[in-house]
Amino acid sequence: MRNSAALLLAVFILTGAAAGALAEHPSDLTFPPLDFTPPRPARTVLDNGMVVYLLPDREIPLVSITALIRAGELYVESKKAGQASLTGHIMRTGGAGSMKPEEIDEKLEYVGAELSVGIGYDSGTASLSVLKKDLDLGMEIFSAILMRPSFNRDRIDLRKRQIEEEIRRENDVPYRILAREFRKILYGNHPYGRRATGNMESLPGLSREDLVRFHAGYFHPNNIILAVSGDFREDEMLGKLKNAFGAWKRAPVEFPDPSPLKRKYFRSIDLVPREINQSSIRIGHFGITWRNPDYFPITVMNFILGGSNFTSRLTKLIRSDEGLAYYVGSAFIERHDLGIFAADCLTKSGSTSRVVSLMLRTIEGMREKRVGREEISMAKDAYANAFVFRFETSEMIVNQLAEYEYRGLPRDFLYTYIDKITAVTAGDILRVAGEYLHPEKAIVLVVGNETAFDEPLAALGPVNVIEIE
Amino acid sequence: MPGTRYLSTLFELRAGRPCPMINSVMRRILSLAVLASAGFVLAIAPCHGVELDIRELVLENGMRFLIVERHDSPVVSFNIVYLVGSVDERPGITGVSHFLEHMMFKGTKTIGTRNYRAEKKIIHEIRDLMERKDETDDEKARERLAVKIEKVRERQRKLIVKDEIWKIYRKNGAVGFNASTGRDYTSYTCSLPSNRIKLWAMLESDRMANPVFREFYAERDVVCEERRMRIDTDPRGALMERLYASAYMAHPYRWPVLGWASDISSYTPSEVERYFRRYYCPANAIAVVVGDVYMDRFSKLAEKYFGRIPGGSPAGRVVTREPPQKGGKRVRVDFDAEPRLTIAYHAPSVSSDDHYVMDIIATILSDGRTSRLYKRLVLEEQSALSAGAWFATRKYPGLFVFEAAPRKPHTIEEVRSSIDEVIEGLKKERTGEAELAKAKNKIEADFIRSRRSNSELAGHVAYFAAITDWRYIKTYIEKIRSVTPADIQEVAGRYFTDEARTIAVLGRTHEE
Numbered sequence: 008m009r010n011s012a013a014l015l016l017a018v019f020i021l022t023g024a025a026a027g028a029l030a031e032h033p034s035d036l037t038f039p040p041l042d043f044t045p046p047r048p049a050r051t052v053l054d055n056g057m058v059v060y061l062l063p064d065r066e067i068p069l070v071s072i073t074a075l076i077r078a079g080e081l082y083v084e085s086k087k088a089g090q091a092s093l094t095g096h097i098m099r100t101g102g103a104g105s106m107k108p109e110e111i112d113e114k115l116e117y118v119g120a121e122l123s124v125g126i127g128y129d130s131g132t133a134s135l136s137v138l139k140k141d142l143d144l145g146m147e148i149f150s151a152i153l154m155r156p157s158f159n160r161d162r163i164d165l166r167k168r169q170i171e172e173e174i175r176r177e178n179d180v181p182y183r184i185l186a187r188e189f190r191k192i193l194y195g196n197h198p199y200g201r202r203a204t205g206n207m208e209s210l211p212g213l214s215r216e217d218l219v220r221f222h223a224g225y226f227h228p229n230n231i232i233l234a235v236s237g238d239f240r241e242d243e244m245l246g247k248l249k250n251a252f253g254a255w256k257r258a259p260v261e262f263p264d265p266s267p268l269k270r271k272y273f274r275s276i277d278l279v280p281r282e283i284n285q286s287s288i289r290i291g292h293f294g295i296t297w298r299n300p301d302y303f304p305i306t307v308m309n310f311i312l313g314g315s316n317f318t319s320r321l322t323k324l325i326r327s328d329e330g331l332a333y334y335v336g337s338a339f340i341e342r343h344d345l346g347i348f349a350a351d352c353l354t355k356s357g358s359t360s361r362v363v364s365l366m367l368r369t370i371e372g373m374r375e376k377r378v379g380r381e382e383i384s385m386a387k388d389a390y391a392n393a394f395v396f397r398f399e400t401s402e403m404i405v406n407q408l409a410e411y412e413y414r415g416l417p418r419d420f421l422y423t424y425i426d427k428i429t430a431v432t433a434g435d436i437l438r439v440a441g442e443y444l445h446p447e448k449a450i451v452l453v454v455g456n457e458t459a460f461d462e463p464l465a466a467l468g469p470v471n472v473i474e475i476e
Numbered sequence: 477m478p479g480t481r482y483l484s485t486l487f488e489l490r491a492g493r494p495c496p497m498i499n500s501v502m503r504r505i506l507s508l509a510v511l512a513s514a515g516f517v518l519a520i521a522p523c524h525g526v527e528l529d530i531r532e533l534v535l536e537n538g539m540r541f542l543i544v545e546r547h548d549s550p551v552v553s554f555n556i557v558y559l560v561g562s563v564d565e566r567p568g569i570t571g572v573s574h575f576l577e578h579m580m581f582k583g584t585k586t587i588g589t590r591n592y593r594a595e596k597k598i599i600h601e602i603r604d605l606m607e608r609k610d611e612t613d614d615e616k617a618r619e620r621l622a623v624k625i626e627k628v629r630e631r632q633r634k635l636i637v638k639d640e641i642w643k644i645y646r647k648n649g650a651v652g653f654n655a656s657t658g659r660d661y662t663s664y665t666c667s668l669p670s671n672r673i674k675l676w677a678m679l680e681s682d683r684m685a686n687p688v689f690r691e692f693y694a695e696r697d698v699v700c701e702e703r704r705m706r707i708d709t710d711p712r713g714a715l716m717e718r719l720y721a722s723a724y725m726a727h728p729y730r731w732p733v734l735g736w737a738s739d740i741s742s743y744t745p746s747e748v749e750r751y752f753r754r755y756y757c758p759a760n761a762i763a764v765v766v767g768d769v770y771m772d773r774f775s776k777l778a779e780k781y782f783g784r785i786p787g788g789s790p791a792g793r794v795v796t797r798e799p800p801q802k803g804g805k806r807v808r809v810d811f812d813a814e815p816r817l818t819i820a821y822h823a824p825s826v827s828s829d830d831h832y833v834m835d836i837i838a839t840i841l842s843d844g845r846t847s848r849l850y851k852r853l854v855l856e857e858q859s860a861l862s863a864g865a866w867f868a869t870r871k872y873p874g875l876f877v878f879e880a881a882p883r884k885p886h887t888i889e890e891v892r893s894s895i896d897e898v899i900e901g902l903k904k905e906r907t908g909e910a911e912l913a914k915a916k917n918k919i920e921a922d923f924i925r926s927r928r929s930n931s932e933l934a935g936h937v938a939y940f941a942a943i944t945d946w947r948y949i950k951t952y953i954e955k956i957r958s959v960t961p962a963d964i965q966e967v968a969g970r971y972f973t974d975e976a977r978t979i980a981v982l983g984r985t986h987e988e
Binding site: 027028029032033034036038039040041042043066067068069100109112113116117118119120121136138165168169172173175176178179180181281282283284285315316317318323326327328329330331332333334353354355385388389391392393394395396398399400402 | 548549550551581584585586587592633638639642643644646647648649650651667669670671672674675678679682686691693694695696697698699700701702704705708709710711784812813814843844845846854855858861881883884910913914917918919920921922924925927928929930
């Protein structure tokens, strides 16, 4: 083995001779300023209240339309869990206007068009991508699906059976168990705690009438924001949109908001026993809403903690230095109501307890002292210099504007983003870490094989064992 | 397409990993090719501008650059491919291409260190101790060595600038900085604002010429964790591994890109160094650059930074050929998960024109709600939650794969016999003109769609450049257009035979 070390040395010298080391350090490079003005798409409101963002882009003969609809599982009572999601799915697959389900699929697929509809916890989305030459056909189907879905019964039955199979398969992958059980512990009976597509108890009771009712409640032009981009002239597209949606009448929409979530933090140590060689770990608690005033300092704080891969503390320590994981990181998932803060890691059974304590200590570290000057400037530069990528395609631009308006953020949110990031101080970060990170009162959830852990989880406190199947 | 990446994000995992319809992804990759044919205008969209101009630059040392100028946004996407993948490995070092890809993020003599001279000594000290530890079975001795190693590592930590290449790229606004390794090639990606092209040239040429494999042993452990995540605890990963290992008897496509677990934990620095020196040289590399870049200025940069590296030689072809499979195979994986079925047939490589027909067949069988498998198994019989087929064009003969998840109480056998009938249908009946036209239209629409982002386009050009010659893409759409119903029938008949088939199923032991 001495010999092999000597050999290595020789190898190094040889590669060294191949090409000299860099004459200057890449960190010392300076660059000419970037010539870039963010485009500002037109915003129009149709007479019936539909908001439209338009951005022509003639480079590629394609048109994209995305509709955001204010609807979601958030507004569905627990015994009807899955109603919103099923409505979205059957709008797409259950026929519309005078067209049968298979007729719609045939027409779209024959011209290589893509059309999808989905309704999640907090919002509904319908989107169309079609070649310019097939735009009229695409819009005819897209508008029929939004306005006049026919909710074919066979397709409803099929979808319900498929969801049951999806539920059966949820325990196949540890990471899915982790996400589901965490949601249940954190949110309990709140809609965010449920499966978005419904559960074995609610599915049998969902009828066609439920879908018709849900559609009739939320699909109105005044409850929709449209983002349109691609190969068209603005006036021409506006004409087409008025043609397709102009006769659609405005109507009042009610949002039966469930009682707002209360921000409370509670310690809970939970274990889902599985005979696998790698533990899935999530440490987390309530996060923030879309409109949290501390969004920017929280964003920078999480970048430093675990949101930016190898420039974040969790990855540097747990993956890069210690080799304890391939996958580790943290995120704030914002929602209409309180979202999730979660730090996740997958590590071999034998290092589970060690990783849990490293994660807890790293989160705690954010609260203990100010982040360094280098860390904060790293984060700010990353956001500022990568900002141009938010405008890489016309579709990205209009979709972001529509999304921010949907979330109730100021109209200039995208355009002032970097100024707000730049204004964040180390003091702000320490303050929001103290306010929004609570490792001592976090849920610690592990899916794994405890007999192979380095130490039992009980060292942290009493453990709830969640048996599945 | 590369199979495993340096990094996956929190959100990718959170989205869950349902049985994907890989076919549409692969088809998109293939179809994209057409837009690169210079001066070629699509008949489907005669209105304007889908032609694309790819320009080639070859340095004296053999390094090739493929450049596409698009000036509508001040950003550039880069994709460097090295013509080496798991197919170039041998038993004992399986997965080393992928491991090397990880090591390429560990810095150079300039990047990632405060004092390379001092650190070099420590790196060798650690290697020496680690090799002694790996070689002994005496637990006491191993523990003593582990303590010693940790002390030396503590000294190394003082000299390391942690993950500095990552830091420099991110600070400069890089997005999509990542890498992936596949069976045929390894690719390094990054997008930057277009005023920072020089930074890319500096960093990438430096890690091609002067990489330092610091933190070698920690990274070995990281890859073991990656394997546990993607294969050991993931039913689809476990099934795919078994399918490939069973379908191939001789050809190196048989082992997983990640490598066998025992090989991963035995990599040595000298072995990885040797591998690096053989394959990571300019003559074995192609860089694709798409976006706000000017050919003339870029050529000078390329020459200055990459031109100084000695060329080396291109990788040779793999000698081993898979002998014809003389008889069907059937294997099962016992796994605590709901049942899954895969069926593989040996398929043509990129060098046989049959693969164009296979692209069409995959589209007809599996792309969309009107595809044959979806219609029959998901809509009509309702025996499967999902049923699809995919074909990835590779450098050497690959597999045409069917995947299905039965819906309870339907069994693997029911699903399998329906898939068989769908396959028989391809052989017995001529595919209708309308169905064929639909498949061709889809391929063409998808390639236009995937042109929207520079990084996607760069990835697809890189893919073709890596598995064949990039000029292949000039003729791809014509070849697809020329496929006839008779071709489909003939090719299906020749490849989809019982002798060339491997069936792999996964599930709990008591369920079959």
